[in-house]
Amino acid sequence: MPNGTTTVDVGEEQLPARPGQERGTLTGWIQDLVYTVDHKKLGILYIGMALVFLVLAGIMAMLIRAQLAFPDGHVVSPETFNSLFTMHGTVMIFWVAMPLAFGMANYLVPLMIGARDMAFPRLNAFSFWLTFFGGCLLFFSYVGAPGLYGSGGAPAVAWMALAPLTSRAFSVGPSTDYWSLSLLVAGIGSVTGAINIMVTIFCYRTKGMTLSRLPLFVWMTITTMFLVIVFLPPLSAAQIMLTLERYLGAKFFDTQAGGSAILWQHFFWIFGHPEVYILVLPAFGVVSEVIPVFSRKPIFGYPMMVAASVLIGFISAGVWAHHMFAVGMTSFGVTFFGIATLAISVPTGIKIFNWLATIYGGKIRLELPMVFAIAFLFQFLIAGLTGVMLGVAPFDWQLNDSYFVIAHFHYVIVGGILFAVFAFFYYWYPKVFGRMLDKKLGFWHFWLFTIGFHLTFDPQHIAGILGMPRRIYTYHPGRGWELWNLISSVGAIFQALGIIFFVLNLIWSARKGKVAGDDPWDAWTLEWMTTSPPPDYNFEKLPEVRSRRPLWDLKHPDDPDWKFE
């Protein structure tokens, strides 16, 4: 098999039809998606849903930036602004980032471990539709929530919905109920989905695919799904308590009845901080697949990478209260959670070093997935370092709740996770649709989005250092925030343009893109062994695996990996 060539150009030739892959009518296509229990189609559904919500929540972000571009903005009313950032945060976390994690895992895990489908295909569909309907329920608040008291619309309690702001007394009308019930519904979907993926990984690996040979993406998925299984229930429990409080008059977070407002925060962040790793570990997984293939070297220190991510999973359970340094904890509490928080930067640092060592000495092909992965590394490095600053509790007393925090976690979620997701798209799109994403449009997307990202979020660090708090719908002129906010809003336009190029590319390339062939990147994991797109049953014959890079063994029979294991 030839090495190094990226694609085999077969012109405008139509892809050969495969069983279950025939092009049908539009209604047939929709029916197929609705009835499907196939992990690949469900993966596409997850990711497609995430993209729709990404655009919706992105429009909200554009409105937020429009309002804040100048002091005393009058683009939207205060109530609208408050519901905009609540919805933006909630949707981006629960209906964009999490479905992306589930979509990627759904599509890739069975292919990577050499299984024909998920362990429980119907449960898989059930999980997706719960998530989807949860999202619909949240958006239904726009029409369903205006209630008896004339107050309504979308929830406006911020995504962490601090008690007692969510009580009946301060949050009149049913909009907050839409928030908590939709999260409850989507939460059940996420947990069932996570269990399904875990069972698939542990029970349906092809012959020879031992745990120590799993691709790193699969290992990251294991950690992610473990975190979902253990740390999503606290959120659900808190939502149940909130619902009991709002409907039956229970007193969990009622400070007038002796309840504690801080208990809610503990419950929320016990979920909330592992959630950050739930979102970022799949991104680590993507990068750990992309960097070796485009550097033409195996990942440096595979056991260390696995250990580091499992360690991150464990430590993440003990750091939640660093979101609460400013709440007024004892100095012992502050110090303990400070230590745990800083400790988590060690395994994260190890991962960055290992990626660097993989690049070092390689022969780097600067294709689109790799470009996004390198941008990820750079931005995630900065995000990690601002995270260290926030982990130093006294510094956090200044930076917490300011725009610095906004900048920090957008660096994690956009600069880190979203860039890795883009790498995912450019890397695996050829596998999913059988055609390459267009390179020219892709680079336009990359540069517009990267410039937009830095224009938007770099100045926000400074605004935060100058004392700009988060979640304000307006500010007075003269406080030194005008310039930074204006640059930030201009950057948002660049990001939007980048996304337009990206979406155009997705649509255009599905029909007109260069035909990819089975293995356009000359990669090493199992999914590149089957056709693009893969047949319903994934593999004609389930492969037998003897090393971490089964396709390397196949391509280099004279120098196979398994000799070194």
Added chain:
Amino acid sequence: MKAAHHPGGRDRDVIEGTSGIVLWPNYLILFILRICSALKDRREKLIRRALLLVIATLPGTAGAQTADHVRAIQNIFHPLSKPAELINDTARLTLLICLVIFLVVGGLLLYSVVRYRRKSTDDDTMEPSQVYGSNAIELAWTIPPILIVIVLVLITARTVGEISNPHFPKDPIQLRVIGHRFWWELQYPDYGVTAANEIHVPVSYLPSTPRPIQMTLDSADVVHGFWVPQLNGKLWVVPNHRNMMWIQPSSLGTYLGNCTVYCGDQHANMLIRVIVQPPEDFEKWIAGQKAPAVADPSVEDGRREFIENSCGTCHRIAGTPAANGVFGPDLTHYMSRQTLGSGVAVNNDENLRSWLRDPQVLKPGCRMPDMKLDDKEVDLILAYLKTLK
């Protein structure tokens, strides 16, 4: 503070001075000043005076040493109060460490990508040498992060201790701050004074004569956050959970801050002003606040309108039994404040008139409803409030 007048009713030039960029050189000077302040006693005084002269000649800092100087740009790296200075020292060290890490790791990344990118002359059939890892190397690069973490943990623990358990030289001034949606109630228990939104405190000119202010933070409803960056880090104001915080401002001025925890519609306009005064002026202000409300017979009609429109249900005016409410700010000495609506606008006739006609115009979503007053009622109440010096 001079309130420049702009037509339109919403003018609130709460801020004078220049934009952030222009002030950067001054920050540099003030930083040098900070270093000098580490010097002791007499020498310190001399150097400080000399530097103050230099600074006074710079644009934008004229009047830097009066309480009227509005410190609108609250740079956390330019602290003017003891706890904020302690935080600043930790913060700068952390920033430095992070910067070094960034330069080293970022540099390595850049170098590797540039050095090892595929060249057009490369033979694509040749793969680079396949390196799977090295336990020795990995062990080696696990150690520096651990050491850095230990350093950071130690400085964290020290600063946290210093700020959380301060040793006050003498009884500090007690101040009780109660967060309401969307304004601040202030109580000075030592003096029996209740005020709102604008905190007056005396300055501690020199470290040798500190005058710390111990603040007790409580909330009447939901969670708020108290943050004036140059004075201290933020602390949440949580119902049913009392928090303590202290400040020890070293420079005169009017410091601006915000509520930092989302608390509802008007979270953005729950603003804080801390007026750091010379001790004499502070005592004068206290005396004024302790005095009973001015009872000017010429505005008796306005006072009647005030009571007949039930303003007293929410607002208190000391000495007026019908005005004893606790849901809104105490108005006994309303005219001693620079702003209205918790800092949303300058306290002048035009804004006050707009506020009385319908508070929801200046601060949409605030708890004070539109009382549907007609022009005559507004005029009368306005005239009355203007006498409450």
Added chain:
Amino acid sequence: MSSETLTAQETDWKQPSPRKVAMIFVILTESALFTIFVVAYLFYIGKSLVPPYPHQLLHFPWLGSVLLFGSSGTIMVAEHHLKKGSISGFHLWWAITFAAGVGFLFWTISEWIHLIYQEGLTISTNLFGSTFYSLVGLHASHVLVGAFLLGLILFMSLTGRIRHYHHEHVEMISWYWHFVDCVWVVVITVVYIISANS
């Protein structure tokens, strides 16, 4: 199903049973859910501002505990019979387990009726009421689900649809039932021992 195709080529390639792995994770996630309610209960012991307080109302739940712990034993006997192939023995012991589960539910209902109507403790009375009903109620809802599953198996078995080779399916239900039992140990400790004596 993929499991058949995979197992077909398996010789020396063993992987754990998907049912067991799935049930382990179900129990893990349920434990996390319960933990939060237990923590809320413990956190609020002694913090209620108005009576009634736990030590005034709660008595050790002898009847409920005997029923629930006993059913954990009988379900094991039933399983044993099924493994051996004795369907009639399985019927008998399974029916006893089911009856014990339903009995526990009735016991909970009678306790709640007593607390609500005689003692006047509702979920909105005070912090104790909120945390008590939510924790005990969450457990009771799990008993309800378990009893439903037990009843379903009983029905299927009586209509002749359960054979001895279904023992792993049945075993999963018994795992769940044991889990519900373990939670009851925690609930007794926290609610009926710690808080009732503090």
